[in-house]
Amino acid sequence: MSVxxxxxxxxxxxxxxxxxxxxxxPLEGRTLVERAVEGVQLVGVDGIIVTAPExxxxxxxxxxxxxxxxxxxxxxxVRQLSVYNALQQLPALAKRLGTPLDNTTPILIHDAARCLTxxxxxxxxxxxxxxxxxxxxxxxxxxxxxKIVEEGxxxxxxxxxxxVDRSLLRAVxxxxxxxxxxxxxxxxxxxxxxxxxxxxxxxxxxxxxALGGDVHITSGSPLSMKITTKIDLVVASQLLTRKDLxxxxxxx
Numbered sequence: 404m405s406v407x408x409x410x411x412x413x414x415x416x417x418x419x420x421x422x423x424x425x426x427x428x429p430l431e432g433r434t435l436v437e438r439a440v441e442g443v444q445l446v447g448v449d450g451i452i453v454t455a456p457e458x459x460x461x462x463x464x465x466x467x468x469x470x471x472x473x474x475x476x477x478x479x480x481v482r483q484l485s486v487y488n489a490l491q492q493l494p495a496l497a498k499r500l501g502t503p504l505d506n507t508t509p510i511l512i513h514d515a516a517r518c519l520t521x522x523x524x525x526x527x528x529x530x531x532x533x534x535x536x537x538x539x540x541x542x543x544x545x546x547x548x549x550k551i552v553e554e555g556x557x558x559x560x561x562x563x564x565x566x567v568d569r570s571l572l573r574a575v576x577x578x579x580x581x582x583x584x585x586x587x588x589x590x591x592x593x594x595x596x597x598x599x600x601x602x603x604x605x606x607x608x609x610x611x612x613a614l615g616g617d618v619h620i621t622s623g624s625p626l627s628m629k630i631t632t633k634i635d636l637v638v639a640s641q642l643l644t645r646k647d648l649x650x651x652x653x654x655x
Contacts, residue, residue: 404509405502406529408443408578409489412436412463412515413454413478418631424456426515428636431643435630437466438518440473443511443578446525449502452492454478454485472500483603483610486512487590506584509533512607513578519639520578520627521653527621528580537585538611541623542573573620576627579607589614626652
């Protein structure tokens with residue numbers, strides 16, 4: 404069964420303190436987006452669409468010009484629109500590669516910022532989709548105590564209003580996986596809602612949930628950390644240079 408992926412890479416590098424799109428930031432000699440694309444290629448996907456900032460579209464296209472299985476498309480003003488744009492181009496890419504989509508074709512939606520995601524996490528999502536589930540997300544149990552705070556203006560000090568049972572919480576990662584029919588319908592409805600109300604979904608699974616669809620969780624990994632700040636980049640760099648740490652986390 405064919406598998407396709409969308410790699411979102413249109414975000415800015417502002418929180419990372421970079422003067423370039425975050426996906427172009429180097430990590431031990433290779434950009435985040437190159438590492439993310441290679442990560443999904445290792446599990447044998449048929450084609451990948453990378454969303455890129457329009458300001459750096461040519462740079463992204465040049466980066467993947469030698470790989471006919473990768474298509475670069477302009478991202479949108481928010482992540483949801485970037486993914487929507489990519490999904491609109493996916494049928495044409497699949498047809499060009501000789502593997503047209505059907506309703507149950509697994510589609511992975513992955514963040515370039517989670518470029519160290521292990522193959523076993525990605526394969527876990529794919530296997531669940533091939534087993535018949537229509538929406539699957541990798542996640543880890545939440546280990547920190549979770550507090551609810553009162554709404555209102557903040558000045559650095561907030562008032563606790565309650566506590567959440569963390570045993571019922573999961574920290575969601577990517578790639579999130581879906582059957583083609585499920586995610587195309589969910590994003591179409593989400594696009595209409597965004598246009599009409601301005602309400603943006605925080606992740607792709609949320610769009611499925613909004614239509615009443617079931618979403619299931621597979622095992623995530625500490626290595627699927629999202630590189631957002633300078634500290635994250637330092638941690639990721641250390642992981643890549645410490646084979647012992649990488650191996651221990653891969654086994655966890």
